[in-house]
Amino acid sequence: MDRVSRLEIQVKLLALFNAAAVVAVSALLLLREPAPSPATTPVAAPTNAAPATTVPVLRASKIELVRPDGTEAGYIAALDNGMTAFVALDAQARARLMLGVEPGGTPFITLNDDAKATRLMLAVDASGDPLVGMMDPKQRPRGGMSLNGPLASLWVGDDMNSPRASLSSDVEGGRVDVFDAKKLPRATLGAHDTGSAVLQFWDANGLPVNSYSDASLVHAFDALTHAVKVARAAEAPVVLPPNIAPEPESQRTEPNNAGTSPRATSWGRVGTWSGSGPKQTAMFDVASGEWRLEWTAKDAAGAGYVGIAVYNESGALVAMPVNQASGGSDTSYVHAKPGRYYLDINAANVEWTVTVEDQR
Numbered sequence: 001m002d003r004v005s006r007l008e009i010q011v012k013l014l015a016l017f018n019a020a021a022v023v024a025v026s027a028l029l030l031l032r033e034p035a036p037s038p039a040t041t042p043v044a045a046p047t048n049a050a051p052a053t054t055v056p057v058l059r060a061s062k063i064e065l066v067r068p069d070g071t072e073a074g075y076i077a078a079l080d081n082g083m084t085a086f087v088a089l090d091a092q093a094r095a096r097l098m099l100g101v102e103p104g105g106t107p108f109i110t111l112n113d114d115a116k117a118t119r120l121m122l123a124v125d126a127s128g129d130p131l132v133g134m135m136d137p138k139q140r141p142r143g144g145m146s147l148n149g150p151l152a153s154l155w156v157g158d159d160m161n162s163p164r165a166s167l168s169s170d171v172e173g174g175r176v177d178v179f180d181a182k183k184l185p186r187a188t189l190g191a192h193d194t195g196s197a198v199l200q201f202w203d204a205n206g207l208p209v210n211s212y213s214d215a216s217l218v219h220a221f222d223a224l225t226h227a228v229k230v231a232r233a234a235e236a237p238v239v240l241p242p243n244i245a246p247e248p249e250s251q252r253t254e255p256n257n258a259g260t261s262p263r264a265t266s267w268g269r270v271g272t273w274s275g276s277g278p279k280q281t282a283m284f285d286v287a288s289g290e291w292r293l294e295w296t297a298k299d300a301a302g303a304g305y306v307g308i309a310v311y312n313e314s315g316a317l318v319a320m321p322v323n324q325a326s327g328g329s330d331t332s333y334v335h336a337k338p339g340r341y342y343l344d345i346n347a348a349n350v351e352w353t354v355t356v357e358d359q360r
Contacts, residue, residue: 090114113137180204267292268360273343274353281343283313288359292333295354297347299327304350308332313340322354 062077074088085100098110108123121133133144136159143156153168158181166177175190188200270291271284297306308322318341321332327350343354 266360267357270356270358272353272355273345274351275345275347276351277347279345279347281345283340283342284356285338285340286336286356286358287338289337290333290335291356291358292331293321293343293354293356294331295322295352296329297324297327297350297352299350304348306345306347306350306352308354309344309346310334310336311342311344312336313342 062075064072065074065076067073071091072089072093074086076084076086078084082103083100085098087095088097090096092114094112094114095116096112096114098108098112101107104126106123106125108121110118110122111120113119115137117135117137117139119135119137121131121135123131123133125131127149129146129148131144131146133141136142138159140159141157142159144154146153146155150170151168152170153166155163155166157163160181162179162181162183164179166179168175168177171193173190173192175188177185178187180186182204184202184204184206186202186204188198188202190200191197270286271281273279273281293308295306295308297304304325304327306322306324307320309320310318312318318336319334321334322330324330343356345352345354
């Protein structure tokens with residue numbers, strides 16, 4: 001997810017917040033601005049029972065609706081600022097519903113609380129895009145839904161009139177964005193229609209910090225799950241009975257095809273790679289249906305992560321044998337047919353080394 005895409009999302013969200021705020025303020029002005037006096041002349045009641053003459057046009061700047069007891073139930077008004085609206089009042093003469101058109105041509109519907117503050121708003125902006133906004137008692141947008149061209153969004157804001165999170169989709173895929181108090185994106189999780197996925201983090205200056213894609217994205221979530229399991233195990237250690245304890249690698253044997261006596265497995269080195277960050281290896285060939293990864297990760301700070309995914313020469317994910325939320329070393333086995341493969345290594349805050357070996 002590049003910086004231009006993030007800025008486009010940011011601009012669209014700010015525009016939606018501004019539109020919601022404008023409608024809310026306009027509705028508030030409508031409630032506070034007295035409507036002009038009606039420009040009609042009182043008509044005397046007829047003195048006979050002859051049918052009333054049909055009036056083809058009734059011109060007025062305000063028409064009041066009254067209940068049977070004579071109290072005002074609502075009105076239709078055309079204000080000096082160019083706004084036209086229908087306002088429905090409750091029994092305490094408080095405006096609770098408004099249906100109108102702003103001076104700029106934006107149609108809107110607002111629902112108000114008992115303090116006349118707009119809490120829910122529906123509108124269609126000048127470009128024809130619909131918007132649903134939810135406000136707090138101080139008229140600040142706090143959440144809503146919108147359709148801006150091909151971009152459909154759900155968003156929430158804070159009490160400082162800033163967007164803080166959005167869920168959106170367009171013609172290319174879906175994404176979740178999280179914003180800071182300065183309205184800058186800090187994290188993005190997206191899935192493209194091509195099948196690719198990305199998890200991107202940004203610093204306070206809008207610069208990328210860490211990025212995970214496809215298999216490495218799965219590793220990131222697996223690492224979180226692993227960290228939770230480790231934390232729980234620290235509280236309540238699980239002790240395996242001796243009869244199901246893992247078999248030491250030095251004692252592993254493999255039956256031969258004749259089924260007579262077990263023979264020891266011989267391993268040969270295919271390749272070794274090392275680094276301190278994300279890396280994709282060159283293609284390598286394995287000659288057996290079972291091969292292994294001998295890997296180590298040195299984590300001095302105690303906050304490292306290493307994940308290793310295996311892909312075949314067509315780019316298809318074969319296995320994800322390693323996802324480690326801290327430093328360590330282990331042997332991970334891969335069961336796949338002989339062929340050409342490569343490793344996608346995602347690492348942070350560790351120095352790692354991995355060696356691929358196959359059976360000989």
